[in-house]
Amino acid sequence: MMNITVIAVGKLKEKFLREGCSEYIKRLGIYSKINIVEINEERCSDNPSDAEIKNVILKEGERIIRKIPKGAEVIALCIEGKEYSSRDFSSLIENISLKTSHICFIIGGSFGLSDEVKSLSKTKLSFGKMTLPHQLARMVLLEQVYRAFSISNHSKYHK
16 A cells, blocks of 8 residues: 655645545545645744745755655655646556655645755656645645546546
8 A cells, every 4th residue: 555645834724624635635545544744834024035935945844854754755846846637647656656655745835845855856746837825735735646546546536
């Protein structure tokens, strides 16, 4: 069984996001073991300078790196990543599963991911050029991972 770890900066604040994520985590249970690791957001001023933003990204990155499971294939979600169709994403997960039994997805905070975190990922994933709140990106990711497993297993979920 595939192990999936999602490392995400910040906690889910809205009830609808918590409920949506819980639903997809429950559904994924038939295909994989899921572990959600929440990293505390680094605090900064309301109008941060470039230096303050850089510091936030670096500190969050350090916390993320400490939580990456040994031997996991790392996939960072970032704007410069590759866009995949759902079928192509399913194929990506299938191909990774031939090499390892653990995938670690990383979702950064409001300012994104550090270069060091990005350098640890063989694959960079983008949901497109539109900006999503990082909390919503978590639910979209979980739905797409569930869809990917559904495609691989010829489930009726993906039509």
